[in-house]
Amino acid sequence: MKKNTVLMIILLLVVGVLSACGDKSSEASKLEKKELILGGTIPYSDMLEKGVKPYLEEKGYSVTIKEFNDYVQPNLALKSGSIDANLYQHEVYMKAFAKENNMDLSGVIRVPTAPIGIYSNKYDSLDEIEKGSTVAIANDPTNLARGLTVLRDNGVIEFDDDVDPLKASVKDITKNPKDLDFKPVEAAQLPRTLDSVDVSAVNGNFAIAAGMDLNDAIVKDKLPENIINQVVVNTADKDAQYVKDIEEAVRSDEFRKVIEEEFQGFHQPEWFKQK
Structure with a gap:
């Protein structure tokens, strides 16, 4: 009886250790994601293509830019997991869309935005x-x-x-x-x-x-700050390494150069003005 009890305890401990390892492995996999699909509407898909993609590829990512032609599909694609981040919407729209569609979305960093x-x-x-x-x-x-x-x-x-x-x-x-x-x-x-x-x-x-x-x-x-467009991700992913690297790409000198050369006349977020 005692022998069986000891064996059972050992078995439970082994299962627990394997489970913990599996969780850590899953989390590590999530943080080390290297294949990214980023979505946006024109001209933000171009902004991603020219200002963000090259920087991320230098860091070892494989990046695909997916272009959308409306304001609904980029968030639905984010919800389904078919893209990893999108760029086309401001904070007010994001919050309203998330509430209406039972989503949990987070802004990462604001970018220069085309005016109405x-x-x-x-x-x-x-x-x-x-x-x-x-x-x-x-x-x-x-x-x-x-x-x-x-x-x-x-x-x-x-x-x-x-x-x-x-x-x-x-x-x-x-x-x-x-x-x-x-x-x-x-x-x-x-x-x-x-x-x-x-x-x-x-x-x-x-x-x-x-x-x-x-x-x-x-x-x-x-535009006030909350109407300036931002990179958006699922809130569950906001602390992932690839999200941090996307923000780093947007804050880079390379991104700024692309904006100054190809996106003139756009409203600039405060952080962009102050640098």
């Missing part, structure tokens, strides 16, 4: 906009608010003082002297609306993807 601009094929200034003109704006809440806020900041419309400019909607407009007619559409489709509406508030990344010049915007928005 007010564009028109018909008008060269906001003063020229005629009464009753049609304005296309994004249909997702955050970018809709950004588009309206650009117009508010430039005196075209007004909100009440207690309205959060990051959550503003058409119903929050208190003064609309030009009697503008707002038409929400999917953000990716905004550049195409310029032939059918009078004015369009276009996200910078989609403007660039459509071959538009950011400098052609009548006016551009001013």
